[in-house]
Amino acid sequence: MSWLRRPALLLMFALLVDRPAGPAASATRAVDPTRVASVAGAPALTTLERDLTFDAARFALRTTAAGTVVEMEGAGRESAPGRPDLPLAGEPVDLPDGVRVTGVEVVSVETALLSARAQVPATMQVRPGLGPIARTAPDPATFGRAGFAPAASLASLGYQGWMRGRHLAWLRVSPVRWDPATGRLERVTRMTVRLTLEAHRDPEVVPRERIVPEWDDDGPTPRSAFATTAARGGRPAEPFAATQIPSVLGSPVAYVIITSDALAGEFQRLADWKTQSGVPAVVRTLSFIRAQYPSGTDDADRIRQFIRDAYGRWSTKWVLLGGDTDVIPYRMARTYLFGTEDIPSDLYFSCLDGNWNGNGNDLYGEPYETSTDPGDNADLLPEVYVGRAPVTSVSDVQLFVNKDFK
Ligand SMILES: [Ca+2]
Ligand SMILES: [Ca+2]
DSSP: HHHHHHHHOOOOOOOISSSOGGGGGOOOOOOOOGGGETTTTTTEEEEEEEEEEGGGGGGEEEETTTTEEEETOEEEEOOOSSSSSOOEEEEEEOOTTTEEEEEEEEEEEEEEEEEOOOOBBOOBBSSSOOOOBBOOOOOOOHHHSSSSSGGGGGGGEEEEEETEEEEEEEEEOEEEEOOTTTEEEEEEEEEEEEEEEOOOOOOTTOOOOOGGGGOSSSSSSOOOTTTOOOGGOOOSSSSOOOOOSOOOSSSSSSSSEEEEHHHHHHHHHHHHHHTTOOOEEEEEEHHHHHHHHHHHSSHHHHHHHHHHIIIIOOOEEEEEEEEOOOTTTEEEEOOBBBEEEEEEESSGGGGOOSSSTOSSSSSOOOOOOTTTTTTTTOOOSSSSSEEEEEEOOOHHHHHHHHHOOO
């Protein structure tokens, strides 16, 4: 069902790429704990310095009818109307536990020449569809400026949160600067930023009561303040015996399939094959979840509560929603990317911290704007991989599962 998948991807773009750019833009190094320094007289506050480096191979210039366009691998583009159309990169920074970032300043910038004389066009209009590119009107103050934009404007604080036990802040970084008066265009080779931290513990992060290290293999194994040593899991127990509801007792469960009573039998074939292949898997039905989570606001909320428990107690890594939207519900989420719009999104089942409705009204996923205006504080960093099988009938599932076996 393409209409569901496309808006979900669009929402990911709107929330992760267009605001703080996504994880693919990473160019940073691992945290150097020696550079977390206490601020004198204020032991709860710390600063964290990071060097960001940008390889020359990531940049390319393209001459268009509108002017010189700078392409940068792994980066998005500036989208504010009237600004020069330059790359905007998202740089993740690993954070210690028990803090949050309150500000970022640029300590130093080193650059190299991209072009001695370039005319950069204004940003593109952000519009849905694949129509011809239209550009915003150049802002006279920006395009009439002599000299580069102040260094302080080259980095700002974006989204911060938790991703499967990893604590991250994203910086919005402008790795290219342009002097409109002379046309000089430079790329940043190295930038040192200083983050200001304050003591903070987010009560909405899903506790990780059990961690199976083998299933946390995306980068360095994260250390979670919420994991209890006694509950850390090892290899899946043999024979595989999972509890009915997620629990630290019994076997951990890597892969969970959520479906209807009618489709559960066919999906069990897939679960059995996964388990025999070394990926312990179970099937749980919506009616079972409904009975176990009666306090949920609706079925989507109940499913998410179940997935939260599966992640926290079974150490679940993958979730398959076994049914189209008329079988397994979805969550509508608000976006302002193309004006005000509500679109269906399964990110709700993947990003599990908090409740996606921080301001408690009837809208979910109201977008993050700034660290002081977080909207619904909707979690945008996933804990589990979520897929949806767009099936409605037993024969659909047979076809879907059989394809997995080929
Ligand atoms: Ca809301
Ligand atoms: Ca998260």
